Amino acid sequence: MLILAIDTALDACSVAVLDTETAELRAQEQLLMKRGHAEALMPMIARVMQTANLAFTALDRIAVTVGPGSFTGLRVGISAARGLALAAGRPAVGLTTLSAYAATVVGQSKSAPVISAIDARHDHVYFQIVAGDGSQLVRPRVASIDEAIAASQFGAPHLVGNAANILAGRWTKDSEQPVAVDAQPAPDIGWVAWLGAAADPSTNPARPFYLKAPDAKPPAQPPFAAQAASS
DSSP states (O other), X not given: OEEEEEEOSSSEEEEEEEETTTTEEEEEEEEEOSSOHHHHHHHHHXXXXXXXXXXXXXXXXXXXXXXXXXXXXHHHHHHHXXXXXXXXXXXXXXXXXXXXXXXXXXXXXXXXXXXXXXXXXXXXXEEEXXXXXXXXXXXXXXXXXXXXXXXXXXXXXXXXXXXXXXXXXXXXXXXXXXXXXXXXXXXXXXXHHHHHHHSOTTTSOSSOOOSSXXXXXXXXXXXXXXXXXXX
């Protein structure tokens, strides 16, 4: 199976092509960035596909991270994945950013639970907790940093994600201390591809996975309408 993987959810633009038969990445590229995903993504996809020496119709599916993450970044990656899938006649599958983070460390710490955490700003994080074997312990949610730490009641955890250091810095001294802290700006694109290969397209659609509304909200009443009402 040939998988094109795309990640623009956080502070990186990443693309890779995975060949599951050889268990190798035929090509991959990543640029760390907070902005500019829209301008960087399509040229990056073109370069990766050229390096992999593949036509889009040779792909079996396209995998993309669907959140939590930057609202703008998510739209860029998901739109590209869905557009390419439609043009190539192939399915697009969506993977949560939290599961992609967890995949990199599940099993590394044996029985240690894995807490994936993403900075949600305003002293909050998106997080989920899975057991060392990957089974779910706490479903994805958004919570204050203190609430996220309090939810860890399954033993000394392995922390991963762009908010791993944030959690570690606030970890209470009377709790079991983390066995490891892996602060990564974005998920490993190779694991995004592997998760995409395993996912069922019918139950993992390429659509945004939001745990909270955007910080910037439109006014309840358009400004011109408000002026007309007051005049």
